[in-house]
Amino acid sequence: MLQSVREQGGKADPPSYGEVNHEHRAQNGSRVRRLTNSANDDWAALVKRVHLEKDRTAFAAIFEHFAPRVKAFLIRSGSGPSVAEECTQEVMATLWQKAHLFDPSRASVSTWIYTIARNKKIDVLRRQRRPEPEDLPWGPEQEPDLADVVTLQQESDRLAKALADLPEKQRILIEKAYFGELSHSEIAEETGLPLGTIKSRIRLALERLRHAMK
């Protein structure tokens, strides 16, 4: 089941990753095809194009890859197929509208899309408000360091692999937590997830951001 984490982690484009990619290779123009099979940091570049250039081709490539996954996530979280379809379109539209707030030195594109989908889930499925922390945007003058961006995207890939390699029992517990089958009191106070490295990278990015905001 975690096989597709590797695929999404985006190791170039090995042909063995299943039929979905093959199909849409056949259907699409070469530019989109190349982009769709690119690595995590290239997804970040596409979001940047959506932000700066309102680039609809870039958006379409992101949509094609992520929308079916968001839809699956919402269905797995308890949504019916038609609600999931509608919500996924709204999630992707939010991505367009919030592209200026995406910080690739702190999150991969799949993580960022996950947070938008999660908020939609709370709004529509749980019918609750979602209190969100204050935003920490990079100003128009400053931008995250490219090396930080690349490292963070690599760490995201590594984390996905580490999760895939967890003992099955632990992995199932984490899946249950993320798909809404565990309450906060059912989650261990220390989860023992291998988050130390990615946390340090994000912490560093936050420090640079705070410095830039001064």
Next chain:
Amino acid sequence: MSEINHHLNDAMLMAYASGNLPEGFSLVVATHISLCDDCRARLESFEAVGGAMIGECENIDMSEDALAATFALIDADGDVAEAPRISAMDAVFPSPLQDYVGGDLDNVAWKSIGGGVKQAVLETAPDSSVRLLSIPAGAAMPDHTHRGTEMTLVLKGAFSDEDGRFARGDVEIADEELHHTPIAEDGEDCICLAATDAPLRFKGIIPRLAKTFIGI
């Protein structure tokens, strides 16, 4: 950013990152994270786990016109980029709390609950409750025990109890075993944001009457 000594635990962060924390607790978490970059970094790493999870989901085909329908949504909303939510430098309440109060500390609709203690219940979904508390300098919080979990975040002033000293940004997470008696420090009133997933049980007849009236 002042130094924070009492942080969120993994369970709260993971439940919040996965979107399964009751609204009242979520407000405390979002407010703490607005003040604490350590917990923000931890939260964002739990969100990275969610990012990996969404990759793990098998693809489920979208309808044929889904992309066109999404562009229609985008076009209908226009090109107005949402402004980032950031509170003023001198604000007592970070943005998420201001969203619930409808402003900063000056805008709180306090109600007295006796002994100089004031509270303001904030409106949330019924699976948790959250309120602002104002405890006079040097005074004790009303004695209470609780079922379930209670989170208390200090926004102004400080209190101390059996677990240590809690100042701005510090959060205390208590379960039913902890019987604590927070006492506000001398000098200034202590303003806290407190959430529970079970109704508080105050000890003594007068607070119990107060409970009937105030509905906590």
